[in-house]
Amino acid sequence: MRLILLGPPGAGKGTQAGRLVATHGIVQLSTGDMLRAAVAAETEVGLKVKDVLTRGELVSDDLICSIISDRIDDHDCAKGFILDGFPRTIAQADALDELLEKKDQRLDAVVQLKVDEGILLERIETRARESAQARSDDNADSLKKRLAVYSEQTSPLVDYYSKRNMLMSVDGMKSVDEVAAEIDTILSTV
Ligand code: AMP
Numbered sequence: 001m002r003l004i005l006l007g008p009p010g011a012g013k014g015t016q017a018g019r020l021v022a023t024h025g026i027v028q029l030s031t032g033d034m035l036r037a038a039v040a041a042e043t044e045v046g047l048k049v050k051d052v053l054t055r056g057e058l059v060s061d062d063l064i065c066s067i068i069s070d071r072i073d074d075h076d077c078a079k080g081f082i083l084d085g086f087p088r089t090i091a092q093a094d095a096l097d098e099l100l101e102k103k104d105q106r107l108d109a110v111v112q113l114k115v116d117e118g119i120l121l122e123r124i125e126t127r128a129r130e131s132a133q134a135r136s137d138d139n140a141d142s143l144k145k146r147l148a149v150y151s152e153q154t155s156p157l158v159d160y161y162s163k164r165n166m167l168m169s170v171d172g173m174k175s176v177d178e179v180a181a182e183i184d185t186i187l188s189t190v
Pocket of ligand 1: 009031032033035052053056057058059060061064084085086087088092137146
């Protein structure tokens with residue numbers, strides 16, 4: 001099973017991806033986690049993207065696509081994967097299409113988590129307060145930027161996948177268990 005979890009920051013993509021890892025035995029590919037790990041390890045990529053992440057902007061399409069393309073080739077992705085935080089632009093979605101085709105793979109579904117903006121702000125503020133490892137981008141300025149970037153650059157993907165009849169939407173404002181159950185129902189149909 002290969003799927004995309006699509007939704008704004010704070011929609012619950014990471015939480016639901018974690019559930020799917022446990023229930024479906026597939027890996028979670030969170031580009032945000034990969035980039036944060038690179039920053040923490042002070043790798044060449046990490047040093048390059050550190051400030052971009054803190055500002056809440058997007059790193060370049062080329063960089064993120066090459067990271068994902070390499071990661072998908074790893075052995076643990078053979079049974080499938082959940083893309084969490086990728087693609088985030090139309091260019092990335094086009095590149096994903098192309099790279100999967102080259103690898104003779106295809107996506108099974110795109111699951112959209114729909115959440116009101118007011119709830120997102122609340123959730124991210126709570127995460128910032130409660131998280132043991134504070135994220136450099138969980139602050140008010142960066143948060144506003146991330147939501148704006150989502151609406152400008154990522155939300156067009158809803159239409160993009162909907163036109164390809166791949167989009168399935170879930171009410172992300174329900175409880176974690178209810179959302180997980182809805183996703184399971186959807187995935188049982190693909
Ligand atoms: P996330 O954990 O998914 O909210 O991502 C945290 C940050 O990593 C984002 O605000 C971006 O700076 C960067 N990032 C993650 N995924 C991508 C992507 N697909 N394209 C560009 N930048 C990304």
